[in-house]
Amino acid sequence: MTKSYTAKELKSSVGVKWCAGCGDHAILNALQKAIPETGVVHENIAIVSGIGCSSRLPYYMETYGMHTIHGRASAIASGLKSANQNLQVWQITGDGDCLAIGGNHFIHAIRRNIDINIILFNNEIYGLTKGQYSPTSKKGQITKTSPYGTIEQPFNPGALTIGAQGTFFARAIDVDIALVSNIFVQAAKHKGTSVIEILQNCVIFNNGAHGYITDREEKENRQILLEHGKPMIFGKNRDKGIVLNGLDLQVVTIGENGITEKDILVHDAHMQNPIIHLALINMKAPDFPVAVGIIRDVNAETYESLLLAQENEQIEKSSITCMDELFMHGNTYEIV
Amino acid sequence: MNTEQHNTQETDNVTIRFTGDSGDGMQLVGTLFSDTAALLGNDISTFPDYPSEIRAPQGTISGVSGFQVHFGQKKIYTPGDYADVLVAMNPAALKANLKWAKQGATIIVDADTFSERNLQKAEYITNPLEDGSLRGYNVIAAPISSQTQKTLADTALDNKSILRCKNMFALGITYCIFNRPLDFTNSYFEEKFAKYPELISANKRVLREGYIYAENTHALPSTHIAPANIEKGRYRTINGNTATAWGLMAAAEKANLPLFLGSYPITPASDILQELACHKNLRVRTFQAEDEIAGICTAIGASYAGSLAITSTSGPGLALKTEAIGLAVMMEIPLVIVNVQRGGPSTGLPTKTEQADLMQAIYGRNGEAPCIVIAASTPSNCFDYAFMAAKLTLEHMTPVILLTDGFLANGSSPWKIKKMAELQNITHRIVTEKTSNATAFERTDETLARNWVLPGTPELMHRIGSLEKDFVTGQASHAPANHQKMVSLRQEKVDRVSQVIPELYVHGDASGDLLVVGWGGTYGHLISAVERLRNQGKKVSLAHFNYIHPLPKNTAEVFAKFKKIIVCELNMGQFANYLRMKMQDFTYEQYNKVQGLPFTVEEITEACSKHV
Numbered sequence: 001m002t003k004s005y006t007a008k009e010l011k012s013s014v015g016v017k018w019c020a021g022c023g024d025h026a027i028l029n030a031l032q033k034a035i036p037e038t039g040v041v042h043e044n045i046a047i048v049s050g051i052g053c054s055s056r057l058p059y060y061m062e063t064y065g066m067h068t069i070h071g072r073a074s075a076i077a078s079g080l081k082s083a084n085q086n087l088q089v090w091q092i093t094g095d096g097d098c099l100a101i102g103g104n105h106f107i108h109a110i111r112r113n114i115d116i117n118i119i120l121f122n123n124e125i126y127g128l129t130k131g132q133y134s135p136t137s138k139k140g141q142i143t144k145t146s147p148y149g150t151i152e153q154p155f156n157p158g159a160l161t162i163g164a165q166g167t168f169f170a171r172a173i174d175v176d177i178a179l180v181s182n183i184f185v186q187a188a189k190h191k192g193t194s195v196i197e198i199l200q201n202c203v204i205f206n207n208g209a210h211g212y213i214t215d216r217e218e219k220e221n222r223q224i225l226l227e228h229g230k231p232m233i234f235g236k237n238r239d240k241g242i243v244l245n246g247l248d249l250q251v252v253t254i255g256e257n258g259i260t261e262k263d264i265l266v267h268d269a270h271m272q273n274p275i276i277h278l279a280l281i282n283m284k285a286p287d288f289p290v291a292v293g294i295i296r297d298v299n300a301e302t303y304e305s306l307l308l309a310q311e312n313e314q315i316e317k318s319s320i321t322c323m324d325e326l327f328m329h330g331n332t333y334e335i336v
Numbered sequence: 337m338n339t340e341q342h343n344t345q346e347t348d349n350v351t352i353r354f355t356g357d358s359g360d361g362m363q364l365v366g367t368l369f370s371d372t373a374a375l376l377g378n379d380i381s382t383f384p385d386y387p388s389e390i391r392a393p394q395g396t397i398s399g400v401s402g403f404q405v406h407f408g409q410k411k412i413y414t415p416g417d418y419a420d421v422l423v424a425m426n427p428a429a430l431k432a433n434l435k436w437a438k439q440g441a442t443i444i445v446d447a448d449t450f451s452e453r454n455l456q457k458a459e460y461i462t463n464p465l466e467d468g469s470l471r472g473y474n475v476i477a478a479p480i481s482s483q484t485q486k487t488l489a490d491t492a493l494d495n496k497s498i499l500r501c502k503n504m505f506a507l508g509i510t511y512c513i514f515n516r517p518l519d520f521t522n523s524y525f526e527e528k529f530a531k532y533p534e535l536i537s538a539n540k541r542v543l544r545e546g547y548i549y550a551e552n553t554h555a556l557p558s559t560h561i562a563p564a565n566i567e568k569g570r571y572r573t574i575n576g577n578t579a580t581a582w583g584l585m586a587a588a589e590k591a592n593l594p595l596f597l598g599s600y601p602i603t604p605a606s607d608i609l610q611e612l613a614c615h616k617n618l619r620v621r622t623f624q625a626e627d628e629i630a631g632i633c634t635a636i637g638a639s640y641a642g643s644l645a646i647t648s649t650s651g652p653g654l655a656l657k658t659e660a661i662g663l664a665v666m667m668e669i670p671l672v673i674v675n676v677q678r679g680g681p682s683t684g685l686p687t688k689t690e691q692a693d694l695m696q697a698i699y700g701r702n703g704e705a706p707c708i709v710i711a712a713s714t715p716s717n718c719f720d721y722a723f724m725a726a727k728l729t730l731e732h733m734t735p736v737i738l739l740t741d742g743f744l745a746n747g748s749s750p751w752k753i754k755k756m757a758e759l760q761n762i763t764h765r766i767v768t769e770k771t772s773n774a775t776a777f778e779r780t781d782e783t784l785a786r787n788w789v790l791p792g793t794p795e796l797m798h799r800i801g802s803l804e805k806d807f808v809t810g811q812a813s814h815a816p817a818n819h820q821k822m823v824s825l826r827q828e829k830v831d832r833v834s835q836v837i838p839e840l841y842v843h844g845d846a847s848g849d850l851l852v853v854g855w856g857g858t859y860g861h862l863i864s865a866v867e868r869l870r871n872q873g874k875k876v877s878l879a880h881f882n883y884i885h886p887l888p889k890n891t892a893e894v895f896a897k898f899k900k901i902i903v904c905e906l907n908m909g910q911f912a913n914y915l916r917m918k919m920q921d922f923t924y925e926q927y928n929k930v931q932g933l934p935f936t937v938e939e940i941t942e943a944c945s946k947h948v
Contacts (some may be wrong), residue, residue, distance in 0.1 A: 332570050
């Protein structure tokens with residue numbers, strides 16, 4: 001019988017050392033809340049991280065864990081999952097770790113659709129090295145290494161996920177523990193690589209990076225929670241919606257210009273064609289609300305299921321069952 | 337080069353060098369000749385020599401590919417310095433390889449290819465078949481292309497497919513000269529072309545025509561080479577990369593662990609990945625990663641999960657894996673890194689051999705990050721050292737770097753087939769349940785190796801990582817005294833391996849005037865040179881190292897018994913300098929070569945002669 005365990009039992013004895021007010025605390029709480037709900041036994045949880053503030057997370061979890069080297073967590077997690085399919089593998093990473101030094105491993109893990117859950121803490125800055133711009137910093141942002149503003153186009157992690165043929169992408173705000181936790185549970189259940197972008201606030205080096213969309217007064221107007229099977233309606237008065245106009249998304253107001261609720265797009269996270277998902281991922285303030293929730297969740301074969309199938313097929317087919325037989329197989333000769 | 341020096345043709349062993357365009361199938365005919373020789377009971381050693389371009393412009397010198405086989409009725413240690421028989425399928429092949437033929441050697445050329453255009457491409461001003469420059473050689477200018485075309489004129493094959501068979505005509509000529517039966521090669525055609533019966537018959541016919549041509553033209557008196565006096569038993573011919581792959585697989589079976597290889601294709605190491613990819617039936621998992629770094633990182637993940645984890649690469653790849661090797665050292669997990677050395681630096685000479693990654697293997701990491709370093713010394717003993725690399729990493733819980741090189745990787749030699757029961761046991765340190773001393777950070781006093789606790793084990797959850805860890809709790813620690821203790825501990829773990837590895841063996845007398853010292857893939861050439869010198873009555877012995885870090889514990893004792901020591905290696909003196917650091921009581925002479933080529937027995941003999 002599977003022994004149940006609680007969020008509290010997932011707290012390790014190591015004291016958490018993130019700055020006060022850092023968004024990481026909330027994400028840690030959400031993860032501890034989510035894991036027991038996934039139904040996987042405690043000892044089968046493994047958490048792999050790279051380097052950066054977020055990557056300290058495995059130390060704070062009473063699970064199996066590896067805090068590794070910068071950028072390589074996707075590769076290490078891929079090896080871990082390939083070697084033992086029973087594990088529920090989480091990768092903890094930040095925008096620098098995942099998208100700069102680790103960008104190659106990130107897209108290839110997604111392409112292979114290995115069943116790992118990648119939690120990307122996106123604070124649009126390098127925190128642990130004290131304030132240099134990252135691959136998600138907004139163009140023009142002034143940081144220690146861009147005193148006159150960055151001249152680089154930022155990555156959109158969701159678009160990158162779609163580009164790599166991702167099967168699961170979700171986005172949430174760090175402090176929204178209920179939503180974040182629920183997404184983690186769904187990500188764990190998804191078979192294949194899940195990418196969860198958490199818009200996380202670095203209080204020290206990039207405070208308020210996501211302030212426009214998390215603004216207490218305006219967030220209902222600036223965010224849209226996407227739920228599978230439900231119309232894309234948002235706004236303080238629940239009167240705004242998303243429609244498809246040609247190949248573009250458009251924000252409309254229900255009740256104006258003859259628009260009714262029936263005209264509003266219904267979110268289908270399960271559709272294989274990623275075009276609408278990509279458009280939703282790309283919605284940017286101030287013209288659009290920023291999409292949160294599970295944007296894409298589609299079925300596809302996982303790397304490890306194909307690996308096991310191939311292995312079993314070869315075991316069945318092959319006449320060689322051990323090394324002694326392999327040594328004697330084919331061209332051998334006797335010296336007498 | 338003075339060719340006068342190597343004009344004596346020994347009768348108990350012969351070297352043949354097959355050369356042609358890289359598309360001419362020279363590697364295949366060389367391999368077929370070698371297989372036949374091995375099956376007849378000769379000892380053999382082979383060495384392919386091919387360009388890094390897959391198909392360089394046809395007919396040019398840069399596109400020439402070669403395969404040398406040395407076979408005989410005595411123990412064969414090397415592929416031979418110079419060839420008794422040179423097969424050259426075009427002028428460029430002749431131009432590039434004549435320097436490897438002994439004075440008086442038999443030279444078989446495809447006379448049909450010596451057209452003006454081909455001569456020009458080969459940068460010949462006059463036709464060497466006509467200008468007298470080959471005087472002193474026994475030249476067989478055979479119409480190989482045209483005879484092949486005539487032989488197959490009645491088939492449905494197009495001209496291109498017909499000409500593709502001409503390598504078999506050349507092979508047939510050599511079979512006649514050395515009195516070899518055609519059966520083994522014919523059965524190869526039957527297996528290889530099972531789906532194309534017309535190709536079976538075409539290749540068989542051309543092979544036979546070549547044989548008959550040589551017989552009819554009395555190309556040479558037929559030469560008989562008797563079987564070698566080698567240990568009785570069942571053998572197979574194996575190259576270094578296959579032997580490496582099999583040694584690792586054997587270790588996994590012995591340790592009862594799944595094998596996981598994370599790797600990225602790189603010359604000349606790709607064959608290890610390719611070979612292991614074929615054995616899914618034996619639960620071998622191969623992961624072709626997106627780059628070298630991911631290759632080792634997936635292996636690190638698999639090691640944490642409890643696989644015998646391997647990554648394979650060559651020099652530039654080892655450089656890329658550096659940081660991750662440090663991680664494996666820090667986490668104290670089992671991991672074998674196979675480095676098939678090639679000519680460097682940078683991309684260097686991808687298809688050529690060298691031993692210049694030694695310092696990179698021993699020291700090439702940030703921080704104090706010691707690894708066990710061992711090296712194979714023959715194509716077939718790549719099996720033994722791959723097995724040993726796995727055994728050491730599993731028992732000592734620290735990474736092992738196994739060095740081979742392009743020469744061993746692609747060269748082949750007979751391998752007396754082992755039985756799994758004969759191989760040493762491997763005792764890994766996996767702990768499956770919680771007991772008083774079961775934590776991941778408990779160590780055994782003998783080796784200082786920690787326990788291997790795998791995810792999925794109840795009640796033993798722990799975190800490991802790249803940060804320095806506390807000796808007792810395993811948690812991240814920046815405490816100064818603890819860091820010193822842990823740095824010393826990781827070095828001590830490696831040093832204690834000297835207690836379990838074999839002592840250094842001396843070939844020849846235990847004392848004398850000169851000790852030749854080598855390591856890794858140069859063994860065959862060094863032992864041949866030392867035997868030659870000993871036959872001349874010189875007091876020379878060989879100490880060849882397979883264990884490099886740590887060194888065998890009797891190393892100083894061995895060195896002390898010789899008046900002089902000369903370290904021979906295919907680099908600028910890396911092992912010599914390492915010995916100067918580790919064994920300071922001795923003076924070391926050096927002989928070094930960095931041409932992308934193996935030593936010749938002759939040059940080693942000459943270099944050593946100067947010291948006795």
